Amino acid sequence: xxTYVALLDGGKREETVKVTxxxxxxxxxxxxxxxxQVDAFRHDHGTVSLLVDAQSYSVQLDRRQAEVKVxxxxxxxxxxxxDERRLRMRRAAGKFTLEGKQTLTSPMxxxxxxxLARVGDAVKEGQGVVVxxxxxxxxxxxxxxxxxxxxxxxxxxxxVDGGARLAAIE
Amino acid sequence: MNVRxxxxxxxxxxxxxxxxxxxxxxxxxxxxxxxxxxxxDRGSLHVRxxxxxxxxxxxxxxxxxxxxxxxxxxxxxxxxxxxxxxYGFLSEKPDFARALEAENIAFIGPRAESMDAMxxxxxxxxxxxxxxxxxxxxxxxxxxxxxxxxxxxxxxxYPVMIKAAxxxxxxxxxxxxxxxxxxxxxxxxxxxxxxxxxxxRLYVERFLDKPRHVxxxxxxxxxxxxxxxxxxxxxxxxxxxxxxxxxxSCILDEDMRTSMGEVAVRAARAVNYRGAGxxxxxxxxxxxFYFLExxxxxxxxxPVTELVSGLDLVRMQILVARGEELHLAQDQVVRxxxxxxxxxxxxxxxxxxxxxxxRISYLRVPSGPGVRDDSGVYTGWVVPQFYxxxxxxxxxxxxxxEQAIERLRRALGEYTVHGISVNLHYLERVLDHPAxxxxxxxxxxxxxxxxxxxxxxxxxxxxVALIAAAVVAxxxxxxxxxxxxxxxxxxHASRSSWQLVGRARALRARSTARVRGIR
Numbered sequence: 001x002x003t004y005v006a007l008l009d010g011g012k013r014e015e016t017v018k019v020t021x022x023x024x025x026x027x028x029x030x031x032x033x034x035x036x037q038v039d040a041f042r043h044d045h046g047t048v049s050l051l052v053d054a055q056s057y058s059v060q061l062d063r064r065q066a067e068v069k070v071x072x073x074x075x076x077x078x079x080x081x082x083d084e085r086r087l088r089m090r091r092a093a094g095k096f097t098l099e100g101k102q103t104l105t106s107p108m109x110x111x112x113x114x115x116l117a118r119v120g121d122a123v124k125e126g127q128g129v130v131v132x133x134x135x136x137x138x139x140x141x142x143x144x145x146x147x148x149x150x151x152x153x154x155x156x157x158x159x160v161d162g163g164a165r166l167a168a169i170e
Numbered sequence: 171m172n173v174r175x176x177x178x179x180x181x182x183x184x185x186x187x188x189x190x191x192x193x194x195x196x197x198x199x200x201x202x203x204x205x206x207x208x209x210x211d212r213g214s215l216h217v218r219x220x221x222x223x224x225x226x227x228x229x230x231x232x233x234x235x236x237x238x239x240x241x242x243x244x245x246x247x248x249x250x251x252x253x254x255x256x257y258g259f260l261s262e263k264p265d266f267a268r269a270l271e272a273e274n275i276a277f278i279g280p281r282a283e284s285m286d287a288m289x290x291x292x293x294x295x296x297x298x299x300x301x302x303x304x305x306x307x308x309x310x311x312x313x314x315x316x317x318x319x320x321x322x323x324x325x326x327x328y329p330v331m332i333k334a335a336x337x338x339x340x341x342x343x344x345x346x347x348x349x350x351x352x353x354x355x356x357x358x359x360x361x362x363x364x365x366x367x368x369x370x371r372l373y374v375e376r377f378l379d380k381p382r383h384v385x386x387x388x389x390x391x392x393x394x395x396x397x398x399x400x401x402x403x404x405x406x407x408x409x410x411x412x413x414x415x416x417x418x419s420c421i422l423d424e425d426m427r428t429s430m431g432e433v434a435v436r437a438a439r440a441v442n443y444r445g446a447g448x449x450x451x452x453x454x455x456x457x458x459f460y461f462l463e464x465x466x467x468x469x470x471x472x473p474v475t476e477l478v479s480g481l482d483l484v485r486m487q488i489l490v491a492r493g494e495e496l497h498l499a500q501d502q503v504v505r506x507x508x509x510x511x512x513x514x515x516x517x518x519x520x521x522x523x524x525x526x527x528x529r530i531s532y533l534r535v536p537s538g539p540g541v542r543d544d545s546g547v548y549t550g551w552v553v554p555q556f557y558x559x560x561x562x563x564x565x566x567x568x569x570x571x572e573q574a575i576e577r578l579r580r581a582l583g584e585y586t587v588h589g590i591s592v593n594l595h596y597l598e599r600v601l602d603h604p605a606x607x608x609x610x611x612x613x614x615x616x617x618x619x620x621x622x623x624x625x626x627x628x629x630x631x632x633x634v635a636l637i638a639a640a641v642v643a644x645x646x647x648x649x650x651x652x653x654x655x656x657x658x659x660x661x662h663a664s665r666s667s668w669q670l671v672g673r674a675r676a677l678r679a680r681s682t683a684r685v686r687g688i689r
Contacts, residue, residue: 042645
């Protein structure tokens with residue numbers, strides 16, 4: 001048996017899932033005290049046909065780095081799935097806190113069209129700090145918390161990659 | 171007179187889905203195709219699809235798809251007889267049509283003068299009023315002075331719309347509710363218009379309550395024939411971007427369709443129109459309709475009309491550009507069933523519709539009865555950050571509106587795009603919404619129901635999602651371990667016995683040597 005922990009809602013909720021393999025594609029899965037008999041058939045890229053207690057689901061898993069977006073019957077569940085070892089590492093890294101210095105990064109490649117704050121400016125949570133243009137649209141990158149701009153890494157007109165550091169708020 | 175210009179090779183001055191769409195018809199007609207591409211688009215589907223392809227510059231469209239000289243250079247280098255502009259980019263630039271004409275290359279679109287007549291909103295309004303086409307009540311021309319404009323608005327009554335004469339795409343457009351706000355809004359609209367169009371002239375229009383956006387497709391040849399192909403209802407819009415289009419519109423009856431169609435044809439004739447064009451109207455709550463603007467090109471949503479009419483609008487455009495006659499009388503235009511289009515955008519509705527460029531790691535497109543997918547992407551393609559986020563248009567046709575909605579809903583469920591975020595679930599919510607189902611919706615739909623349209627995942631299937639993720643993780647972890655063991659065994663087995671013996675001897679010899687050394 002292997003125990004996994006799923007992080008939901010960006011890490012705010014956890015669910016424990018216990019998986020035991022009984023044969024090729026046949027599993028017993030326990031969630032929240034309930035036990036399910038599961039028959040899993042993996043199709044092409046990211047698609048899994050699941051028979052859960054005889055109900056049939058075609059599930060798609062779209063993996064992005066650590067996160068996986070699971071699509072079931074028109075619903076999308078973004079989650080992270082970790083075994084016990086990875087969970088311990090994750091906890092040690094202590095990622096889910098808004099305490100201290102927060103780095104604002106660009107979620108996509110684009111061009112900086114406006115810098116709305118200067119180093120030393122006080123900003124509120126949700127206030128725009130940098131405007132990035134991508135795909136003909138302008139997108140405000142907002143401060144994750146109330147605080148002060150302590151670093152600014154970009155200037156107007158600059159091209160940025162996805163994940164590039166834009167600013168830091170403390 | 172049937173003036174014929176042979177068209178044997180068409181250069182498509184566009185990219186993505188529309189370039190592929192145009193080339194498909196060219197292929198069916200036995201016409202050679204030329205693609206143009208920027209650096210970011212070297213691997214784009216339209217380049218693969220074309221017979222020839224020419225690089226026209228760096229990724230930003232200002233340095234590639236919008237440079238007239240580059241396009242003309244490519245057309246001359248490949249000996250293309252005609253250029254299809256698609257939509258956006260240079261499609262509504264009269265200078266582009268003129269430059270092609272000077273090189274004796276056919277422009278698959280209207281005459282430059284028709285584009286001049288419709289390009290500036292205030293000029294277009296004047297032309298339409300002269301032709302007896304109803305326009306939204308408002309100032310006859312741009313008003314230079316703020317005080318004069320306010321006096322006009324006061325007299326007409328609030329709310330009013332302040333609009334840019336050179337406008338488009340919602341830039342320089344402000345809704346003013348009260349006289350007290352007029353000054354500030356006028357100034358702000360002026361700044362925006364100046365920045366966006368290099369032209370800060372403004373005019374004032376009455377604000378229509380609960381307006382619907384209904385447009386009429388028209389088609390004209392060079393021989394005096396001009397017909398309309400019915401309407402498209404495009405009121406589901408977000409930030410002036412259309413999201414869903416359908417035909418027929420729920421608010422049109424046959425009489426209203428006929429009178430709007432006639433007005434649209436009159437508008438097209440008034441500017442000596444040629445080819446495919448769209449006359450956009452606003453329809454108010456009392457079903458009065460007013461001219462909004464004319465799009466002098468093929469529209470994004472043209473397949474909606476193709477599905478209900480059975481016509482190929484790109485083929486018709488090419489025939490007209492050849493100088494042929496349409497041979498389609500108004501009473502021969504057939505309209506059958508119901509068609510709906512949903513625009514698939516690379517954006518994340520859950521995060522404020524943030525654009526989502528990037529690599530498509532997996533793509534599976536819907537099919538089955540009555541489904542059409544006009545796409546410009548493929549598995550492995552990196553959707554560039556430089557252009558429009560639309561990656562595909564998904565359409566459904568069925569005998570009735572209800573069936574067409576259910577069919578599109580079903581097809582959206584089959585659509586799988588991995589690696590980037592797309593708005594598929596948002597589109598499903600729109601189709602499910604009671605206001606959309608009832609047909610009682612206007613251009614305020616997306617804003618009014620914004621909260622309904624972004625719904626959190628149903629907790630009912632969360633367990634299934636967890637099971638799937640855990641089982642796949644289990645298989646991955648165990649397969650990895652097994653693959654590791656298998657490789658180790660394979661590596662062992664692949665060495666011949668002689669090698670193994672040799673290696674064992676060498677090791678033994680070395681260890682003996684070391685032992686001796688110490689001694």
